[in-house]
Amino acid sequence: xxxxxxxxxxVCAPLKFVAAAATGGIKNPTAERLDxxxxxxxxxxxxxxxxxxxxxxxxPVRLSQQHIADGDVRAIFANSGNANACTGEVGTRxxxxxxxxxxxxxxxxxxxxxxxSTGVIGLPMPMDRLLAPIPEMVKELSRKAHTDVAKAIMTxxxxxxxxxxxxxxxxxxxxxxxxxxxAGMICPSMATMLCFITTDIGVSKEVLDKSVQRSVAxxxxxxxxxGDMSTNDTVIVLANGAAGNELIESEGELLxxxxxxxxxxxxxxxxxxxxxxxxxxxxxxxxxxxxSTEDDGRKAAEAVANSALVKASWNGEDPNWGRIIHAxxxxxxxxxxxxxxxxxxxDLACKGGLQADTSxxxxxxxxxxxxxxxxxxxxxxxxSYEVYTSDxxxxxxxFNRSEYAYWKQARKDGLV
Amino acid sequence: xxxxxxxxxxVCAPLKFVAAAATGGIKNPTAERLDxxxxxxxxxxxxxxxxxxxxxxxxPVRLSQQHIADGDVRAIFANSGNANACTGEVGTRxxxxxxxxxxxxxxxxxxxxxxxSTGVIGLPMPMDRLLAPIPEMVKELSRKAHTDVAKAIMTxxxxxxxxxxxxxxxxxxxxxxxxxxxAGMICPSMATMLCFITTDIGVSKEVLDKSVQRSVAxxxxxxxxxGDMSTNDTVIVLANGAAGNELIESEGELLxxxxxxxxxxxxxxxxxxxxxxxxxxxxxxxxxxxxSTEDDGRKAAEAVANSALVKASWNGEDPNWGRIIHAxxxxxxxxxxxxxxxxxxxDLACKGGLQADTSxxxxxxxxxxxxxxxxxxxxxxxxSYEVYTSDxxxxxxxFNRSEYAYWKQARKDGLV
Numbered sequence: 001x002x003x004x005x006x007x008x009x010x011v012c013a014p015l016k017f018v019a020a021a022a023t024g025g026i027k028n029p030t031a032e033r034l035d036x037x038x039x040x041x042x043x044x045x046x047x048x049x050x051x052x053x054x055x056x057x058x059x060p061v062r063l064s065q066q067h068i069a070d071g072d073v074r075a076i077f078a079n080s081g082n083a084n085a086c087t088g089e090v091g092t093r094x095x096x097x098x099x100x101x102x103x104x105x106x107x108x109x110x111x112x113x114x115x116x117s118t119g120v121i122g123l124p125m126p127m128d129r130l131l132a133p134i135p136e137m138v139k140e141l142s143r144k145a146h147t148d149v150a151k152a153i154m155t156x157x158x159x160x161x162x163x164x165x166x167x168x169x170x171x172x173x174x175x176x177x178x179x180x181x182x183a184g185m186i187c188p189s190m191a192t193m194l195c196f197i198t199t200d201i202g203v204s205k206e207v208l209d210k211s212v213q214r215s216v217a218x219x220x221x222x223x224x225x226x227g228d229m230s231t232n233d234t235v236i237v238l239a240n241g242a243a244g245n246e247l248i249e250s251e252g253e254l255l256x257x258x259x260x261x262x263x264x265x266x267x268x269x270x271x272x273x274x275x276x277x278x279x280x281x282x283x284x285x286x287x288x289x290x291x292s293t294e295d296d297g298r299k300a301a302e303a304v305a306n307s308a309l310v311k312a313s314w315n316g317e318d319p320n321w322g323r324i325i326h327a328x329x330x331x332x333x334x335x336x337x338x339x340x341x342x343x344x345x346x347d348l349a350c351k352g353g354l355q356a357d358t359s360x361x362x363x364x365x366x367x368x369x370x371x372x373x374x375x376x377x378x379x380x381x382x383x384s385y386e387v388y389t390s391d392x393x394x395x396x397x398x399f400n401r402s403e404y405a406y407w408k409q410a411r412k413d414g415l416v
Numbered sequence: 417x418x419x420x421x422x423x424x425x426x427v428c429a430p431l432k433f434v435a436a437a438a439t440g441g442i443k444n445p446t447a448e449r450l451d452x453x454x455x456x457x458x459x460x461x462x463x464x465x466x467x468x469x470x471x472x473x474x475x476p477v478r479l480s481q482q483h484i485a486d487g488d489v490r491a492i493f494a495n496s497g498n499a500n501a502c503t504g505e506v507g508t509r510x511x512x513x514x515x516x517x518x519x520x521x522x523x524x525x526x527x528x529x530x531x532x533s534t535g536v537i538g539l540p541m542p543m544d545r546l547l548a549p550i551p552e553m554v555k556e557l558s559r560k561a562h563t564d565v566a567k568a569i570m571t572x573x574x575x576x577x578x579x580x581x582x583x584x585x586x587x588x589x590x591x592x593x594x595x596x597x598x599a600g601m602i603c604p605s606m607a608t609m610l611c612f613i614t615t616d617i618g619v620s621k622e623v624l625d626k627s628v629q630r631s632v633a634x635x636x637x638x639x640x641x642x643g644d645m646s647t648n649d650t651v652i653v654l655a656n657g658a659a660g661n662e663l664i665e666s667e668g669e670l671l672x673x674x675x676x677x678x679x680x681x682x683x684x685x686x687x688x689x690x691x692x693x694x695x696x697x698x699x700x701x702x703x704x705x706x707x708s709t710e711d712d713g714r715k716a717a718e719a720v721a722n723s724a725l726v727k728a729s730w731n732g733e734d735p736n737w738g739r740i741i742h743a744x745x746x747x748x749x750x751x752x753x754x755x756x757x758x759x760x761x762x763d764l765a766c767k768g769g770l771q772a773d774t775s776x777x778x779x780x781x782x783x784x785x786x787x788x789x790x791x792x793x794x795x796x797x798x799x800s801y802e803v804y805t806s807d808x809x810x811x812x813x814x815f816n817r818s819e820y821a822y823w824k825q826a827r828k829d830g831l832v
Contacts, residue, residue, distance in 0.1 A: 054742060056751075086741060086771075122738045308812075312816035313817065315817055320823075330469070335472075338504070353504060359827075360820070394813040397809060397813055401728050403729075404780060
């Protein structure tokens with residue numbers, strides 16, 4: 001394998017992928033921002049995906065899950081501004097109509113279309129505004145629209161997120177591209193995370209499913225901003241084989257190289273969601289080692305990453321290990337106080353359950369940085385786990401206090 | 417049984433209980449506030465208690481658990497300002513020395529003394545300041561000091577919490593008194609909840625243990641402020657039999673009446689902790705019904721009560737059911753979206769998973785009140801569960817941002 005390199009082009013970097021974006025006015029009919037996105041493989045593709053584990057699943061999630069299970073999805077249509085979640089039978093019908101419209105314009109089967117929605121929960125989708133731009137979007141499909149697509153799926157994100165990479169095996173070049181949007185795990189009653197990845201490698205559905213599960217487990221399943229899990233979280237990967245390799249059906253050098261590239265793309269996008277979390281000022285890696293099992297490591301890491309008090313202390317640039325040890329204490333992980341060490345950027349803050357003698361100024365210096373790593377060594381075994389998280393700011397709570405005015409207007413407009 | 421009546425006297429209301437409070441200067445040697453408390457039964461007593469499930473347990477918790485297990489504790493000594501948690505062998509020795517000093521002054525056995533500490537985690541206890549006032553406190557024991565005791569255990573609490581009740585069965589009057597302190601589940605790296613209850617009923621250790629477990633399950637185990645569980649949570653009940661009844665050893669009218677009184681005392685104190693939570697502006701009862709099991713009801717209620725986004729919306733007086741349904745969705749409780757109703761103060765906000773047609777103004781009116789009830793009917797079965805919680809305010813995060821200055825001073829003073 002020739003090393004992984006960063007390239008331009010986002011989701012249009014891989015061969016035979018094109019895209020288009022448009023302004024539908026989904027959340028606000030008078031706003032000028034892009035809110036519709038279409039990603040399309042000009043040749044047949046294999047698809048895989050993972051979806052929210054929330055029992056309350058938005059209509060587009062349920063429909064896309066079915067189509068992805070069939071395996072040959074080649075188009076993704078997405079909107080921001082409305083999640084089409086908690087919208088009942090109307091929402092289900094709206095999702096179906098959307099898929100029908102996209103399929104008709106692209107002249108492909110309906111089950112070759114996946115859809116994703118992100119935005120307000122509980123409001124019906126404004127279908128006229130969603131459907132009207134589709135014919136024009138299909139006409140405009142091009143390799144230039146990748147950044148517009150990344151922008152069109154944003155909600156309370158402050159920047160768009162896209163990435164593309166290339167690698168070579170046996171003289172053949174392969175490319176992957178991706179875009180994602182996040183913000184809060186949900187932003188004001190919004191249903192959050194979308195990630196779309198394209199690649200021109202040829203890979204069987206079965207192998208792609210395994211690769212996607214592996215990468216998601218190490219990336220999107222390792223991030224937490226506010227501990228809330230949305231109704232719309234969606235990761236979809238399309239692989240169209242345009243690079244010309246023999247279809248990957250088993251282990252080998254090519255699959256290893258592809259897995260590494262997919263891991264990189266997903267991890268970078270996942271981390272960028274945390275960095276752009278709502279009113280976030282710190283990017284924190286919580287690393288647990290010395291756990292007796294990986295699941296214990298996960299419990300400890302997630303308890304720390306989701307503790308409001310720990311997150312408040314990070315916001316205050318306080319190198320506070322007392323709150324960390326107490327969160328580990330209630331995590332359910334096997335531990336002995338005397339065996340636990342906690343370090344910040346490699347310097348011990350707590351040794352054997354007690355204050356270590358590193359100077360306060362050194363520890364303080366570490367947490368004043370924009371990004372730092374907390375390492376918790378449980379001293380109970382060999383398992384480890386890592387999560388990526390953020391601080392929680394007074395501004396986060398303030399930002400999420402109320403969308404009452406928005407809903408009142410929606411009621412006035414006869415939308416609910 | 418003659419109905420339960422409120423009486424004065426707090427922990428000194430039951431016969432043969434006396435108390436004393438003093439200023440030790442535990443957290444701050446120059447501060448004038450009460451921070452030491454002693455509660456004492458003048459005759460032998462039976463004791464029961466429940467303690468934090470956090471694996472990181474403070475030294476006084478571990479020692480008191482042993483003494484309570486033996487069953488005949490008759491004195492409780494408590495301090496605020498320092499939790500004696502994460503203090504290693506020094507902390508264990510300090511707890512033992514404290515018990516020895518109290519026992520010696522009271523002329524009782526060491527295993528008849530329980531202790532409780534609340535305050536900063538990880539700093540060694542200033543033992544000179546803790547021990548010096550004990551002889552004088554023992555001399556001053558009286559039935560008047562109940563409110564001072566309730567005040568002495570406060571940390572970031574804004575008001576002291578005490579209660580006393582009386583009831584009669586077969587012409588004999590029985591009394592219960594209690595005090596508690598809370599604030600955040602932990603306040604700035606403080607280890608929080610203490611509750612001490614006295615009664616003059618005569619009851620066997622075995623029966624008392626069961627009664628205490630039952631009452632705690634319906635009160636202190638039903639409250640959540642910020643989802644964090646402290647290293648020091650302690651509930652201790654002393655029963656000295658001074659009322660003169662034949663020792664309760666089995667079910668019957670007297671035990672039922674006592675259970676009801678104990679339930680009332682604990683529930684009132686538990687609710688008062690939520691009302692006085694750090695920077696709390698709302699008291700919210702989250703009631704789940706129609707759950708397929710009680711455990712499902714608990715999961716759903718706790719997910720809602722601990723969601724930062726739900727709590728932020730309550731702070732903003734936003735009657736937002738979208739965030740509630742999404743929290744229920746990831747709670748792990750069995751549900752079907754179409755079967756779920758959510759009401760606020762009895763008015764439907766969400767019906768069958770969709771926006772109900774109650775006017776926004778009516779729902780908004782309910783959540784502008786200081787206390788309101790959210791009822792989630794899962795429509796899946798007959799089980800129910802209820803928790804008591806609060807909003808989360810920007811001020812809560814701000815309040816908990818940093819105790820760095822405090823620690824830096826402690827380091828300068830040679831305390832760590």
